[in-house]
Amino acid sequence: MEKVPMTAGGHAALEAELKRLTSQERPRIIQAISDARSHGDLSENAEYHAAKEAQSLNEGRIAELEDKLSRAEVIDVSKLSGDTVKFGATVSLLDEDTEEKKVYRIVGDMEADVKKGRISISSPIARALIGKSKGDSVEVTAPGGARSYEITRIAFKA
DSSP states (O other), X not given: OOOEEEEHHHHHHHHHHHHHIIIIIHHHHHHHHHHHHTTSOSTTOHXXXXXXXXXXXXXXXXXXXXXXXXXXXXXXXXXXXXXBOOTTOEEEEEETTTOOEEEEEEEOGGGOBGGGTEEETTSHHHHHHTTOBTTOXXXXXXXXXXXXXXXXXXXXXX
C-alpha cells in the first residue's frame, strides 16, 4: 500500500470530517430514509430515492477518508528545515513575466486548496519546485501554458 503524505493539520481536518460524516450525517440520512419509507410506495418516492443517493455519497466519502487516513504518513512540518523545496515547504515565488508574487505551501493531495495557497505535492507547480533552492528559476508547464517563476523564499512552518 502506498503511503499518502499529509501535514498534521490536514490529517486533523480529515479526521474531523470523518467524525462529522459518521456521527452527524449518517444518522440524519438514516432518519430521512426512515421518514421517506413511511410515506408508502417506494417506487415513485422521490424523497426516498434522494435519501438513498445521499446515503451512497456519504458512505463513499467515509470509505475514501478511512482509506486515506489509514495510509497517511503524517509529516511534522515544524521539524523540517533546509534550503531546498520539499513537502511541507512554504514557497514564495515571483512570476518572471508579470512580476506577480505568489506564496504556496506544498501539501498532500487531500488537503490541497489553491484558494488558500495550498498546492498538492503532485501538482505541476510542486513537481517543478521540488529540490530547487532560493534564487532558482523554474519553468512550470501548466494547463494555462508555460510560466517562469523565481523562488524568492523557502520556509517551513506548521
